Amino acid sequence: MKKDLNAKLTRGTQRTLDAFFGAMTTLLQAKSFADISVNELCEAAGYPRATFYNYFEDRDDLLNYCWIALAGRTDSADLASVEPSRRVDVALDSMADLLESNVDALHAILAHNPPEGTLFSSLHTFIERRAREIMLACIKRDRFDLPAELVADHYANTLMLVLDWAYLRGHTLDREQLHAYTHALLHGVEC
Template sequence: MKKDLNGKLTRGTQRTLDAFLGAMTSLLAEKPLIGISVNELCERAGYPRATFYNYFEDRDDLVVYCWTALAGPVSAAELASVESKLRVDAALDAMADAMEAHTDLLRAMLEHNPPEGPLFSSLHTVIRDEARELMRTCVEQDRCDLPAELVADQYANTLMLVLDWAYLRGHTLTREQLHTYAHTLLGGVE
């Protein structure tokens, strides 16, 4: 993404980002990602192509921004303050909350985009990267003989697997079941 989202955004920048977010998500609820052009996005958002390219490298860059914006902030600092045995549940809950907040949109997108297609592949990448970052800050270095980064990757991949199963593959699970699945799959690491 060409804009730095870590600092304070101007109203104009936020308005532009919101317009492209709205355009992309509404189009994804109507058709497959592969059928959406930059021209169509710009028309729907009400901005010229030059503005689009001032903010995004390409359509896929906008998709990653959409996933990040829809997920909202999940604080690694907050997670680090949670008791160590509850961190996996806290991270899983934060990510599940984000997915549940957009259930209708995800269902509409699934009608036109298969879970194994490029749209949801990008969602997997965003969630896995977020989970990896969260878990990297929370893995206790001295708990096992494995490198912390490797353990963080294992946790992130497991959380993504459970979230995919529940929210993209259509298996309705309670939070308790989500936690049980994650802990069972992480049995050798925890």
């Protein structure tokens, strides 16, 4: 991404980012990611191609921004301050909230983008990376005989597996089941 999202964004920059975010999410509900062109994105956002390329390298870069923007809309608790026995549940709930708050859009997007396709591969990568960062920040490094990075990867992959099963593969689970499945899969290495 060509803009530093950690810096304070001007209103104009935020407005432009929001327009491209909206264009991408609207188009994804109507067609596959592979079929969306930069020209269509620009037309839907109401900006010229030059503006698109001032902000993004390509469509994939915009897609990565969309994941970041969506994640920014969730309640992301400081897991280090959460009781260790609840950390997995809090992290899982945060990610599940994100998916549930966008369930209608998610279903429309699924209708045009298979779970094995580029779009969801990108989403998986983003969620796994985010889950890994979250878990790495709260793991007590002296509790395991394993490297903290390996434990964080295990947690992240397990969270993604359960979220994928429930939200992308269409198996309806309530929160209690989400937690139970996750804890069963993590048995033996939980924080």
